[in-house]
Amino acid sequence: MPDGATPFVLDVKDLKTVFRTRGGEVHAVNDVSFTLKPGELLGVVGESGSGKSVTMMSLIRLLPMPPAEIRGGSVMFEGQDLAKVPEDTMRAIRGARIGMVFQDPMTSLNPVFTVGYQIMEPLRTHMGLNKAQAANRAVELMELVGINDARRRLDDYPHQFSGGMRQRVMIAIALACDPKVLIADEPTTALDVTIQAQILELIKDLRQKLGMAIVWITHDLGVIAGIADRVMVMYGGQVVEQAPVRELFANPQHPYTRMLLETVPRITGERSEKLRVIEGQPPMLSKAPESCPFRARCPQAFDRCASQNPARFDVGPSHDAACFWDFKTGAPRHV
Amino acid sequence: MFDIRGAKKLVEVKNLKMHFPIRSGLLRRVTGAVKAVDDVSFDIYEGETLGLVGESGCGKSTCGRAVLRLYEPTSGSIKLDGEEIAHAPFDKLRRLRPKMQMVFQDPQASLNPRMTVAGIIGEPLMEHSKMSAKERTERIYELMDAVGLNRDFANRYPHEFSGGQRQRIGIARALALNPKFIVCDEPIAALDVSIQAQVVNLLEDLQDRLGLTYLFISHDLSMVRHIADRVVVMYLGKVAEIGPRDGLYEDPLHPYTKALLSAVPEPDPVSHDNANRTILQGDVPSPANPPKGCNFSTRCPVAMDICRRLDPEVAEVKPGRFVACHLYSETTSQTAANAAQTVGA
Numbered sequence: 001m002p003d004g005a006t007p008f009v010l011d012v013k014d015l016k017t018v019f020r021t022r023g024g025e026v027h028a029v030n031d032v033s034f035t036l037k038p039g040e041l042l043g044v045v046g047e048s049g050s051g052k053s054v055t056m057m058s059l060i061r062l063l064p065m066p067p068a069e070i071r072g073g074s075v076m077f078e079g080q081d082l083a084k085v086p087e088d089t090m091r092a093i094r095g096a097r098i099g100m101v102f103q104d105p106m107t108s109l110n111p112v113f114t115v116g117y118q119i120m121e122p123l124r125t126h127m128g129l130n131k132a133q134a135a136n137r138a139v140e141l142m143e144l145v146g147i148n149d150a151r152r153r154l155d156d157y158p159h160q161f162s163g164g165m166r167q168r169v170m171i172a173i174a175l176a177c178d179p180k181v182l183i184a185d186e187p188t189t190a191l192d193v194t195i196q197a198q199i200l201e202l203i204k205d206l207r208q209k210l211g212m213a214i215v216w217i218t219h220d221l222g223v224i225a226g227i228a229d230r231v232m233v234m235y236g237g238q239v240v241e242q243a244p245v246r247e248l249f250a251n252p253q254h255p256y257t258r259m260l261l262e263t264v265p266r267i268t269g270e271r272s273e274k275l276r277v278i279e280g281q282p283p284m285l286s287k288a289p290e291s292c293p294f295r296a297r298c299p300q301a302f303d304r305c306a307s308q309n310p311a312r313f314d315v316g317p318s319h320d321a322a323c324f325w326d327f328k329t330g331a332p333r334h335v
Numbered sequence: 336m337f338d339i340r341g342a343k344k345l346v347e348v349k350n351l352k353m354h355f356p357i358r359s360g361l362l363r364r365v366t367g368a369v370k371a372v373d374d375v376s377f378d379i380y381e382g383e384t385l386g387l388v389g390e391s392g393c394g395k396s397t398c399g400r401a402v403l404r405l406y407e408p409t410s411g412s413i414k415l416d417g418e419e420i421a422h423a424p425f426d427k428l429r430r431l432r433p434k435m436q437m438v439f440q441d442p443q444a445s446l447n448p449r450m451t452v453a454g455i456i457g458e459p460l461m462e463h464s465k466m467s468a469k470e471r472t473e474r475i476y477e478l479m480d481a482v483g484l485n486r487d488f489a490n491r492y493p494h495e496f497s498g499g500q501r502q503r504i505g506i507a508r509a510l511a512l513n514p515k516f517i518v519c520d521e522p523i524a525a526l527d528v529s530i531q532a533q534v535v536n537l538l539e540d541l542q543d544r545l546g547l548t549y550l551f552i553s554h555d556l557s558m559v560r561h562i563a564d565r566v567v568v569m570y571l572g573k574v575a576e577i578g579p580r581d582g583l584y585e586d587p588l589h590p591y592t593k594a595l596l597s598a599v600p601e602p603d604p605v606s607h608d609n610a611n612r613t614i615l616q617g618d619v620p621s622p623a624n625p626p627k628g629c630n631f632s633t634r635c636p637v638a639m640d641i642c643r644r645l646d647p648e649v650a651e652v653k654p655g656r657f658v659a660c661h662l663y664s665e666t667t668s669q670t671a672a673n674a675a676q677t678v679g680a
Contacts, residue, residue, distance in 0.1 A: 047527040162618040192390035192554065194615045197598035201614055219528060222557075222600030226607040245604045263532040265561035267584065267599045268606075275536055275561060278529040281497055 006076070009180050009213050010036040010059075015073035015083075017051075017058040020066055027285045028054040030237040031073070033312075036181065041207065041214045043228030043245070045221060045260075049282055051237035052217045056183050059083075060098055061090050078180070096126035099174030099212075101167070103186035108170060109158040115169050116154030122176045141172040144209075146202055164195035168202070175210070185217045200227055221264055225249060230318075233257050236283045236293025239312065243319035253321040253328075255300045292324070300325040302332060344414075345516055345548050346379035346402065351411035351421070353394070353401045357623060369623045371397040373572040374411075376649070379516070384542065384549040386563030386580070388556055388595070392619055394572040399518045399552045403435050404428060415516060433463050433512035440521035442501035446493040452479070452504055453489040459511040478507040481544075482537060499530035506537065510545070518550045523558065535562055556599050560584050565655075568592050571630040572622050574649050577657040588658045591631050629661065637662065 017029035029051045036042055046052040057063045059075045059082060075082040078097065082090065094100075102108040109118060119141055120134040129137060135154065142150035145168040158166055167187060174182055184203075188196040200223065207214065218224055224231055224245070231248045233241040233256065241254040252258045262276035280297040292298070292305040304324050312320040313333060326333045353372035356365040371394045379385045389395045401408050404420050413421040415435055420428060436459075439445035446455055456475050460466055466474065476486050482503040493501055502522060509517055519538065523531040535558065541547060553559050559566060559580075566583050568576045568591065576589040587593045594613045601607070615634045620626055626633045632642040641661050649659040 047529060164618060192619075193556070193598040194390060194594060195618070196600075197612060197614050198616075200600070220600070221528075221602035225602050225604045226600045249602065249604050260528065261602060263529055264602050265557040266601060266603075267557045267560055267596060268601065271560060274539075275532040277532045277536055279533070281499070282527075282529075 007037060008035040009038050009077065010215075011074075011076040012055075012059060013074045013076075015055060015058060015075065016071040017054055017063070018069050018071050020069060024286055027288050028068075028237050029058055030285075030289055032234075032237075032239055033073075034232055034239065034242065036213045036215065038180075038213055039207070039211045041216060041227060041229045043224040043231040044215060044217045044234060045219065045224055045231060046234035047219060047282060049285075050234040051285075052234045053185050054237075055234070056185060056215060056217060060094050060100070060183065061087075062094070062100075092126070095122050095174075096177040097180050099177070099179035099182045101170050101174045101182065101184040101187045104190050106158075106163070106166065106190070109166060111158055114155050114157055115161065116156075118158075119154075119169065119172050119176060122173060126177045137176070138172075141176060142169075144175070144206070145169075145172045146198075147172070162195075163191055164198060167191060167195075167199055171199075171202070171206075175206070175212075178210070179212055182212050182214045183217075184214060186219070187216075188223060189218065189220070196223070203227065221261065233260075236289065237285050238289065238293060238309075238322065240294065240323070241319075241321040242312070243316070247316060247319050251316070251319075253315040253319065254294075254323050255298050255325065256294050257321075258327075259299075292322075304332065342380040342382065344378045345381040345416060346550070347412070347414040348378070348402060349376045349412045349414075351375045351398070351401060351413065352409040353397050353406055354409045367623055370572045370625065371622055372401060372408075373622075373625075375569070375572075375574050377567050377574065377577055379548055379550060381515075381548055382542075382546055383564040384551050384562055386559035386566040387550060387552045387569065388554065388559050388566060389569035390554060390595075390619055392571075392622065393569045394622070395552050395554075395569050396520050398569065399437075399520050399550055402550065403437055403518055405437075433459070434514055435516045435518070436509035436512070436514040438502070438505050438509050438517060438519045438522045441525050442498060442505050443493075443525070445505055446501060448493055451490050451492055452484070452496075455493070455504060456507045456511055459508060463512055474511070478510055481510065481541065482507045497530075498526050499533055502526065502534050503537065506534075506541070510541065513545075514547070516548045516550070518552070520552045521554070522551075524553070524555070531558065538562070556596060568595065571619060571625055573630055573659065574657070575631065575659055577649070579655050582653075582656060588652065588656060588663060589631075589660050590635050590637050590662070594634075594636070629659075 013033045015032045019026040032055050044052045058070055116138055119138040123129045123134040123137050139150045147168055188199050228245045230244050232239055235256050241257045259278045278297055283293045289309045292310055295301045295305045310322045310324050312322045315321050324333050354368040354370050357367040359366045387395045400406050402413055408421050453475050456478055457471050460471050479486050484503050523534050563580050565579050570591050575591045587596055594615045597613045617634050628644045629642040629647050632638045647659045647661045649657050651657050652663040
């Protein structure tokens with residue numbers, strides 16, 4: 001490895017994002033740290049308001065500022081700190097070196113431009129291709145994501161595509177400049193299950209062909225189980241647990257992850273008469289946390305959880321959990 | 336599990352059609368129809384939960400709304416407790432309304448932001464009962480207790496509540512008049528995973544306590560497996576399969592049900608390794624222009640010749656298991672065999 005190089009394509013440390021609103025501050029992201037290896041698919045799971053989308057939008061600086069404010073932390077990508085680079089540099093990276101796919105394919109495409117124009121746009125701005133070159137590349141990309149009859153469909157408008165096909169177009173745009181990292185924010189949530197299955201297959205296939213690293217944000221544990229290499233669970237603006245996918249599902253070490261896995265009904269196997277419930281509501285993030293954000297809903301909570309916010313403890317090989325309770329010994333941790 | 340033997344039919348839907356006209360041209364002439372619900376029949380037994388599943392645009396919500404006569408059905412019959420409601424005049428319908436209620440998908444949109452919780456829950460009581468103000472307040476508190484809302488919040492407005500709590504307000508409103516039958520149209524789709532379980536458990540508790548009958552409309556097949564006693568699978572406005580929950584999930588008969596179940600990702604990485612998925616190609620066709628023959632034939636992995644010509648009837652192929660597929664009809668297999676012979680000769 002050359003000097004100064006890291007084994008990570010993305011190295012995020014202590015990222016902190018605050019929204020300043022009329023009603024006071026909202027601490028949406030609190031000291032989030034994670035890494036992404038080349039070619040890896042990191043799943044990010046959490047409920048709405050857990051900070052999963054805001055974290056990813058913060059690192060590519062795609063939040064309206066103000067009200068948003070990145071209050072600290074670093075985002076190392078290709079030798080630069082994205083939290084500090086000027087906006088011009090950021091623009092050159094966004095959509096080129098880091099691609100994005102959003103949840104709703106209906107609203108993320110511009111209805112008054114053809115699909116071809118929208119796929120060609122990043123090719124022309126970032127790669128400097130001329131119109132004919134860009135059109136050829138756009139056809140290649142559309143074929144890559146499984147859109148038939150691509151040459152003819154270049155001139156179609158988004159409304160002429162179905163939801164699943166539009167999401168394929170979004171993926172084609174994100175892949176246009178051959179990004180190193182792809183950030184996918186709930187890309188299949190708005191789709192029907194049979195269409196979701198098609199898109200998941202496509203992503204698996206594209207990973208093999210292109211080998212980019214992917215951050216996949218979702219609230220669907222089923223999707224994560226099928227597609228991720230590693231999973232990061234977020235709650236109350238923090239990372240509460242992080243582990244390789246099999247380890248996380250087989251051996252969850254944070255009470256929130258454990259309960260979350262139990263509340264989801266399954267389609268096969270034993271059917272429980274009563275669903276396990278996580279009582280209560282997610283926390284309001286009006287202050288920087290001084291205690292564990294899951295404390296109020298946690299069956300394991302004890303006095304220390306109210307006075308201190310747990311750090312992320314190593315609980316196994318590449319597995320950490322932010323909890324003072326040690327499930328392996330069945331007792332509080334001595335740290 | 337709920338046993339339908341000996342149970343009374345509370346809702347009987349027969350050959351229900353709900354077509355929406357397509358108008359075009361200068362004179363807005365009717366030039367076609369979106370067949371949102373096309374010849375659908377099913378029964379709901381007293382005390383059971385009937386799950387209604389399918390992808391977006393398959394007509395499941397339209398079906399639920401038509402059953403409550405929130406739409407004027409194009410044709411067909413709907414009986415609630417033996418009384419015909421599909422074409423009942425309005426005064427009769429109004430008398431029947433308290434028996435049948437609805438819980439909507441989006442608790443944000445289905446609660447009036449300018450009304451307090453007490454106002455929202457009390458509105459059906461004002462409309463349909465002759466309670467005094469005091470009796471009404473008492474009943475509102477009772478309902479708030481029943482759905483797990485704090486009585487102190489009676490004078491707050493919907494925006495002061497979280498999504499899960501708002502859905503509880505919607506449920507309390509639906510319960511106000513002691514209905515027998517409630518249509519739950521995607522009641523948990525807008526909620527977070529940990530809150531979904533709270534609402535589903537509440538619906539189940541209320542059913543046990545009050546003997547309610549539910550039509551539970553959802554695209555979430557795992558949740559339907561949890562809550563439903565029997566399940567109807569719809570595709571493009573028609574019934575593909577009806578069956579008891581366990582049978583349908585363990586041994587789906589219709590190729591669409593099979594594909595739908597195999598597309599659901601399980602929250603278990605190991606199951607994904609040896610999953611033998613059927614991935615359907617293409618999209619759902621437009622209900623304004625459904626394919627000829629079986630409406631699933633364009634995406635069906637086992638479609639036969641006959642499927643593109645003849646629309647299969649819903650038939651009972653095993654006790655309690657209804658399916659609309661040529662694979663299971665003897666007569667069609669014979670016809671197909673005959674056809675094959677003819678071709679051979």
